[in-house]
Amino acid sequence: xxxxxxxxxxxxxxxxxxxxxxxxxxxxxxxxxxxxxxxxxxxxxxxxxxxxxxxxxxxxxxxxxxxxxxxxxxxxxxxxxxxxxxxxxxxxxxxxxxxxxxxxxxxxxxxxxxxxxxxxxxxxxxxxxxxxxxxxxxxxxxxxxxxxxxxxxxxxxxxxxxxxxxxxxxxxxxxxxxxxxxxxxxxxxxxxxxxxxxxxxxxxxxxxxxxxxxx
Amino acid sequence: xxxxxxxxxxxxxxxxxxxxxxxxxxxxxxxxxxxxxxxxxxxxxxxxxxxxxxxxxxxxxxxxxxxxxxxxxxxxxxxxxxxxxxxxxxxxxxxxxxxxxxxxxxxxxxxxxxxxxxxxxxxxxxxxxxxxxxxxxxxxxxxxxxxxxxxxxxxxxxxxxxxxxxxxxxxxxxxxxxxxxx
Numbered sequence: 543x544x545x546x547x548x549x550x551x552x553x554x555x556x557x558x559x560x561x562x563x564x565x566x567x568x569x570x571x572x573x574x575x576x577x578x579x580x581x582x583x584x585x586x587x588x589x590x591x592x593x594x595x596x597x598x599x600x601x602x603x604x605x606x607x608x609x610x611x612x613x614x615x616x617x618x619x620x621x622x623x624x625x626x627x628x629x630x631x632x633x634x635x636x637x638x639x640x641x642x643x644x645x646x647x648x649x650x651x652x653x654x655x656x657x658x659x660x661x662x663x664x665x666x667x668x669x670x671x672x673x674x675x676x677x678x679x680x681x682x683x684x685x686x687x688x689x690x691x692x693x694x695x696x697x698x699x700x701x702x703x704x705x706x707x708x709x710x711x712x713x714x715x716x717x718x719x720x721x722x723x724x725x726x727x728x729x730x731x732x733x734x735x736x737x738x739x740x741x742x743x744x745x746x747x748x749x750x751x752x753x754x755x756x757x
Numbered sequence: 758x759x760x761x762x763x764x765x766x767x768x769x770x771x772x773x774x775x776x777x778x779x780x781x782x783x784x785x786x787x788x789x790x791x792x793x794x795x796x797x798x799x800x801x802x803x804x805x806x807x808x809x810x811x812x813x814x815x816x817x818x819x820x821x822x823x824x825x826x827x828x829x830x831x832x833x834x835x836x837x838x839x840x841x842x843x844x845x846x847x848x849x850x851x852x853x854x855x856x857x858x859x860x861x862x863x864x865x866x867x868x869x870x871x872x873x874x875x876x877x878x879x880x881x882x883x884x885x886x887x888x889x890x891x892x893x894x895x896x897x898x899x900x901x902x903x904x905x906x907x908x909x910x911x912x913x914x915x916x917x918x919x920x921x922x923x924x925x926x927x928x929x930x931x932x933x934x935x936x937x938x939x
Binding site: 739 | 786787788790791794795797798801802805810811812813814815816817818819838869873876890891892893894895896897898899900901903904907908909910
């Protein structure tokens with residue numbers, strides 16, 4: 543019987559195609575993911591079972607670990623209006639040039655009496671050294687800020703405004719600061735706002751879980 | 758492990774002394790590059806899905822003294838949030854002579870079963886959870902307890918945030934000292 547020769551084939555495969563696929567996927571994922579808005583302050587929000595996504599365009603009050611409050615005006619169309627309202631209400635005496643410079647700033651983290659000075663000076667204070675907007679029970683400037691916001695949105699669908707008002711707080715921020723922010727909303731007749739949280743699954747076996755699985 | 762082209766053996770012999778120009782293959786092994794590509798994909802996929810932020814609704818009541826809610830003693834459970842993630846609670850109203858019996862301390866892990874237990878025992882119309890946060894409790898505590906209400910499916914309007922009274926403040930302080938909460 544003649545021997546059957548099995549031809550020895552190389553085990554190496556051409557990897558070029560696979561490499562192409564890998565990098566195609568990689569570039570797809572990088573381009574398809576939405577970029578987070580610039581985060582100036584590092585804050586770890588608490589978790590909640592809420593499944594609603596936080597809106598992109600928002601008026602965001604950030605509460606840091608050490609109890610400082612910052613305000614980020616995410617709606618570019620109204621930002622100039624809001625800052626202008628503050629300028630006139632609080633008599634900050636800002637020149638149009640200073641106001642324009644202020645509009646470009648990503649967020650507010652200064653008490654009213656320091657704003658003019660900081661806009662006039664060339665040097666920018668690093669974000670972690672800003673004093674934040676005062677929200678003490680004696681001097682709650684957030685009330686004025688929210689008043690300015692409400693004023694800028696007069697005539698606009700109020701439900702839309704409510705959806706835009708967000709509070710993002712750090713896990714370790716103390717409760718009284720948060721309470722003062724709530725007070726600031728209440729004083730301006732706003733009773734609905736939203737808290738930014740990290741999404742979390744509903745714990746298995748809980749009432750909400752049962753309700754969800756029954757539907 | 759770039760492959761070497763070994764097929765050039767044989768063929769044209771140029772005699773001794775003439776050096777053969779070695780022909781190197783242009784093929785490169787792409788396996789490590791594929792590995793790298795997939796590693797990066799995994800990395801990006803994991804990091805992006807983790808940081809998805811959600812929004813939780815907050816509804817504040819109007820501060821209206823004429824519309825004070827009357828809460829039935831039998832249906833009320835007061836939850837107090839203290840420092841160091843401690844939770845205290847009592848049912849009904851505090852009575853001066855039974856303070857130590859009524860006022861109990863717990864933590865966030867166990868509060869859920871207590872909330873559910875109370876909910877099952879009480880007529881839904883009478884049910885009311887009163888949440889009070891101490892000065893030294895954190896933002897996380899305040900959000901967690903509201904989340905706990907959602908998890909336990911307590912209907913809105915059956916829980917409220919109220920300011921703490923001095924008696925309760927004192928009780929928390931005493932309990933903290935007794936339990937050694939930092």
